[in-house]
Amino acid sequence: MQLRSTDFKTVKYHWFECPQCRHRSWTVAMRSQYSTVKPHFLLVCRCERCGQLFALSNWRYFLPRVVVSVILFLVLYKVVISGLSLPLILFVGLAAAAVTVVLDRLMGRWLNRYVAFNDINP
Ligand SMILES: [Zn+2]
Numbered sequence: 001m002q003l004r005s006t007d008f009k010t011v012k013y014h015w016f017e018c019p020q021c022r023h024r025s026w027t028v029a030m031r032s033q034y035s036t037v038k039p040h041f042l043l044v045c046r047c048e049r050c051g052q053l054f055a056l057s058n059w060r061y062f063l064p065r066v067v068v069s070v071i072l073f074l075v076l077y078k079v080v081i082s083g084l085s086l087p088l089i090l091f092v093g094l095a096a097a098a099v100t101v102v103l104d105r106l107m108g109r110w111l112n113r114y115v116a117f118n119d120i121n122p
Helices: 058-081 086-111
Strands: 004-006 009-017 026-036 041-047 053-056 114-116
Touching: 009 086, 058 086
Parallel strands: none
Antiparallel strands: 004 026, 009 026, 026 041, 041 053, 053 114
8 A cells, every 4th residue: 555655856866777668867757655565665767768667676776875874984983083183074074975975876877776666566
């Protein structure tokens, strides 16, 4: 049972490759959907060329990002407790934020895989 679904919004810098027509883009129309049955949370994308709906596989989307986030958190924690000056800590924090954004985009390019929406949400 679907609980809630948002409207489609254009998301930039999110890699999408249509499994049906092979259209590739860094911009995609996306919505989120919550349900009482598995999968509980879906990111649903609409191909701008063929108009079909596809869902992003949950574990492929979230697991690598969680792992990278934990690693970056541990690195930042180590920097903060190391006794560096505040400006240097801020610089390292900003650099880590920039690295996070770049890694997220690169991981999306190589890890985002989509399946037909009707296959996982009959
Ligand atoms: Zn398509």
